[in-house]
Amino acid sequence: MTGRGTIMLSYALTGVMNALWGATLPATDARLALGPGLLGWLLMALAAGALVAMPVAGRLAERWTGRRLLRVSAPAAAIGLAGPALADGAGTLMISAVVLGMLFGVLNVALSLQAAAVERALARPVMATVHGTWTLGAVAGGAVVTAALRAGADVRLLMAAGALVLAFALAAVRGVPDPPSRPAAQVVPHGPSAPPRPGLMIMLGVVGAAAFVTEGAATDWAGVHATRVLGADPATGSLVYTVFFVAMTLVRFAGDALRTRLGVVTTIRLCGVTASAGYGLVLAAGLLPSGIGVGCAMAGWALAGAGMAVVWPIVTSLLGAADGAARRLSTVTTISYGGGLVGPALIGYVASAGTLPLALAIPAALALLVATAAPPLLNAVSRTAPSTPSKQPAHTTS
Template sequence: MDQRTETAPKAAVRQGYMSKNRLAVSLLFMMNGFVTGSWAPKIPEFKDRLGIGESILGLLILIFGVGSLVLMPIAGGFIARIGSEKVVKITAIILSPLLLLLTLVPNVWTAVIGMFLLGGFVGAMDVAMNANAVEVEKSMRRAIMSSCHAYWSLGGLIGAGIGGFLMARFGVLPHAIVVTGLCVAVLAIAWPMMLADQPHPAAAKEKLRLPMTPLPWLIGLMALFSMIPEGAVLDWGALYLRNELGASVELSGFGFAAFSATMAAMRFAGDHVRDRFGATRTLRICTGTALIGMVLAGLAPNAPVAIIGFAIAGIGISNMVPIAFSAGGNMPGLRPGIGLAVATFMGYSGMLFAPSLIGFIAEHSGFAVIFASIPVLFAVVLLLSHHAVHADHGKEH
């Protein structure tokens, strides 16, 4: 019998498994984004129900960030021991009812615990699902990370979009129950299709510790400087358009909308671009595009020009973080969970905490100076961009 007739069915079966693995990890990203997006429209009700002011609410949101940064490296350590599949299943199970828990907390002190857990398991699941996406990339020998992050953005959009409608029509508790039920349903669909990535026994017994070589931290710096601008546009873009460029309330919302739209669209296309041009060249093109867009936004004479600048910046920033995460999970001589935990920890710390510092600086300098100065961060990413070669699959590093 011809050898090709024997191997073709096996190849088809293997391709089928890889497609299921990709679908599973995409659903996990969508679920995580959906929980995060569903939380956003609950914030006003959460504040009123607990009878707290903006300052206490700000501290609770900070607790969310602290929870993420505490549990992210712990998740990375467990991934190195038992594999991303088990960690993502455990974290997803725990995450599913946490929005319901926050809907039922009776006072500020229980809210502190709830916010820490929500932030912690959103972050821990984030590390685990990114690590699983890295493993799927390796098995398929092609990039999928950008589209995974696009599914996260899509989940966030769905969560934020239906949240207000459900709460207005049915109430806060039914909304939380629906969110929990949808999370359980998505997890049930993804569960049997997840890629199992058990580590070697010797590696599983290794003592967990932070990497002592500079490479993981340099890639983490790339993630950090790629995510600070994203947080800046998210938290301060509308205020910049409104207060400094005279935009109407309606128009001021288009800054982040344009940024998000181009980012989501380019993330779906990003994997094909990376497979065609390689991670390093793609990162350089994206970083240069983001730099041009942010300079345009910061020096804009009016709101429409700034919105165009934010849209161009979204095109560039879209694939910078996925490439950094892929590189973090593919470093030679380092378990994927450890390298990825460093990249996600540093990246999300920038997105969670830098906007507060930006707000303080902007009180004295204005936001135009901030947005015009952010490209300095992109220049550093360009200097480090050769490390993105570790994001490529099936190539010599």
């Protein structure tokens, strides 16, 4: 299997892993009677573990290489799902969430590093397609979870068995080859030819964080919103999660061609507007009768998924195009994923103090921020250094 095929398979399997966590949250909430407040603390525990581990992961990748880090972290993260599955109370669930967050944090950095390395070696945009395989895995995993819950499966058994199967599958995947280091201008003609300045690099992370907060709101709160606010059953709550990722998957597989045709700035602006419209429908759903409200919310989450589909792939691609350095990528990943992990926990806090619809105004505002503030920023990042002639035909990105 080629390096592109291997990284795509790794992303697909980790998408299934994400579904085993996100799509089972409504059932876990019902099993342990957590409520919005404890769910918020649970997500904060996950975030804390990830934020501690991500900067360390960049240093480990420089010492071990990204390939070795991915081969170790992927099956370990799958096994980590057994902790929440077997938790018998809120306390043990919180502890297991911290451990799982650390494992997820290392895995996310390893995946980003290897995806950037593959794109640099191919000298063309593939990042959205690679992330599309992740969402395809998330859709498949969400569909399996929904079907299993509708059939009456115990959520604990479902998560534990899924964790074991995924661990074996990820351990069997051959590592992605580490491409030889070459000047960025010679291998990736569609991005900056030098690393972004520290300020721009941090702002890249902020854009990624805004995207991940909106995505994390769907992963962790779409199902809960459907069950607790709109009156849907837990299986329908899992279906809302699946609808979000179906839309995201479709757009990601078209994302590389869309980016090449429209350019980075127009693509990001279109993404933000679409996601903002989606969150508008989600917020309006609570004002409608139950049956109509669920349908309106599903349409809104679908638009939100379509809108946020390529924001993070573009951010990763622009940074990886420079030199793909492990510490730089891990820094931006930490900021971005950190926002995505802390954001849903903040939503839980606001929901417990007020209402969940009020809390969902946070990702709605961030989607609007992506539409307005991100385009000029990404345009500046893509022009941080003069381009160097290349033997490859150039791709227009802005």
